[in-house]
Amino acid sequence: MLLSSILLTSILLSSSLNLVSILLSSSVNLVSIFVLRLFSTVLILLSSSLSLISILLSSSVNLVSILMLRLFSTVLILLSSSLNLISILLF
Structure with a gap:
């Protein structure tokens, strides 16, 4: 359950950072945009890793929930x- 909440939080944060990057792209310098995108990518990788860990750790997960x-x-x-x-x- 903890992994699911961490996964959801990281996904929401990643989506928010992408949206901020898009909205501010005209007024923020290039380095800031790349930092936001890099952080967003790290969060997506983290969420993918957490979902994989949650699948591997739970022995009672059925096929539908995995899919x-x-x-x-x-x-x-x-x-x-x-x-x-x-x-x-x-941009």
Whole structure:
């Protein structure tokens, strides 16, 4: 349960950082944008690692919940990539 809450927190923080990066791209220098993107990428990697750990540690997880976690992780990675692409195009 703790891993799930850490996973959700890191995902929300990553999405927020991507949004801030997009919104501030016109008024913030390039170094700040790259720092935000780097931190966002680290959080996505952390969330993926935590989801993998939660799958490996839980012996009572059924196949549907494993597939849902993987699908959710894939959607978040695609969303992050799309937001990064939009921020690049806007900059």
